[in-house]
Amino acid sequence: EDDVAAAGRMVSLLKMIGFKKVFDVAFAADLVTYEEAHEFVERLEKGVKLPQFTSCCPAWVKFAEQYYPEYIDNLSSVKSPQMALGAIIKRFYAKEIGVDPKDIVLVSIMPCTAKKFEAEREEFNGDVDIVLTTREVVKIIKSTGIDIRMVEPEPFDRPFGLSSQSGLSFGKSGGVLGSVANVINELIGIKNIETKQISEGVRLTTIELSNGKVVKGMVVFGLGNTRKIVDSIKVGELDVDIVEVMACNYGCIGGGGQPYPNDSRTREKRARILREVQSIDVLISPTENFHMLQLYEKYLNKPLSHESHEVIHTHYKHRRRVQEEEIDILPLPEESEDKVKVSVCLGTSCYSKGSYEILEKLISVANKEEWARNLEIKGTFCVENCGKAPNVVVNDIIVSEATIEKVKEVALNELRRTKGDSSVSKSNV
């Protein structure tokens, strides 16, 4: 993590273990910024759907869909970098290399489990096949026995390997707004830009455009902060034009799927390394990323065109029922009686407090212990009890601050209850 060549070493190592091509999601961050800046300028000119909210953090998007459906149209309709890259690889790149998209297994390495949920959204047609968190990748690397520090770095593959300082900055809070401002500077011109810290996790940027207009941009991290900001906008206490939201503290560098330790010191270190990596990138703005511009020439025509809407834009929906968003992990046949449903919350807060480890232990229990054959195990996302993470839902009971022991006890009680007797004794556990 304190190595500016870490990404290059990762490229080599991923190839050693069998990946054919390794692309940089920061390329897609450039693409998303370019598109999103045009979208913002258009909304600003028409005075519609403002403030524009960024949409690259799926935890925030889902939060908006659940709690602020009235702002769904204000979310940028541009896909996140992960999903935009997935779409262009499966639609265009597959054709270029003469491979059926179905024969490409696209693995995305991401900082959180929210990205796993995002890849499963039906709107994205399964463009990204597998999402691994960075922590999972570290485990895989350790299992190879290869010392990554000894691996010679190599560059990302073309044509999706090039990124500007803007694209790289998506990893930390403020990066998206800063990148959009870079593009606006080239589209309209910026006379002056000033940022002030309002509170922990909330910053206000005032951008004076060359045409005399003043744009107010807010950068916020943490869903608690976000709720306050959106509520203030809703009641008219706050008037801003664009809002960048990241669910995790300090942005993706603090994502729940990042390797341990994931404390503020480590995040500061990650932010520093990211700044250093950015500082040696010769491309400053997405508009200098000529491979991205070639994508427009070849396929997307121009920002906000019909073609780009088809491929790199999406839509959102009001989601009242979070229970619908579950992933089958150890399913049981529909007709099986006496089953107990155990859903482990894999939302960012629960994941960072160890819910994934509980899930692994549960799977092992279900495979080894007779009584646990009746457990139907699922993954779920944010059961709205983040303050008491990790959470596991057993039938309708939320087991908060869960441990494997607590979950086993509640599941066993539920099993007894459904069987209507005590034939399942604790000695079975």
Ligand code: SF4
């Ligand atoms: S790491 Fe956090 S901020 Fe980044 S996309 Fe995931 S949930 Fe959002």
Ligand code: FES
């Ligand atoms: S992430 Fe919110 S309850 Fe698990």
